[in-house]
Amino acid sequence: MLTKRDVNTDEERLRNRAQRLPAIERKAFYETVRREVKDPDTYAVLNWFFICGLHHFYLQKWLRGSINLTVFVLSIVLLATGWQGLGVVMLLGVLVLELGALFRSQLIVQDYNNGIYRRNLARLGVEG
Known part of the structure; x- marks a missing residue:
């Protein structure tokens, strides 16, 4: 399970390694990273549509997003076909998760x- 302290420590370590890059490589690194990083607010807004799994797709978690979307569609089908109890339970399960x-x-x-930072540092031959 992710802890705030571990993630912050990892971020600080990666930023320090990026700062030690030569100026030209550092500029290229930050230009690349800027295009790839994701915004937490966008993720949170997409999560409001929890039953569709859009926030998973935003972070390129294709399998989890597909499962989330499939459960949502299946729940709607169950609600429409007389299996309301099961449909509601499935929707509530997704909500809780x-x-x-x-x-x-x-x-x-x-x-x-942090993973984006790590991958881009590795491309430059810097251990992340």
């Missing part, structure tokens, strides 16, 4: 962005 992501959106996206 995704509520945690909503409250931890800042941390989740910060960890995702």
Whole structure:
């Protein structure tokens, strides 16, 4: 489980490594990273549509987003075909699971962005 302290420590370590890059590489690094990092507020807004899994797609978690979307569609079908109880239970299950992501959106996206830093440093031959 992600902890704020671990993610912040990781971010600080990665930023320090990026700062030690030569000026030209550092400029290229930050230009690349700027295009790839994700915004926590956008993730949180997309999470308001928890039943669709849009926030998972935003962080390129294709499988989890697809599962979330499939459960949503299946729940709607169940609600429309006389299996309302099961449909409601499925929707509530997704709500409970995704509520945690909503409250931890800042941390989740910060960890995702740390991964972007790490990958881009590795491309430059710097251990992340």
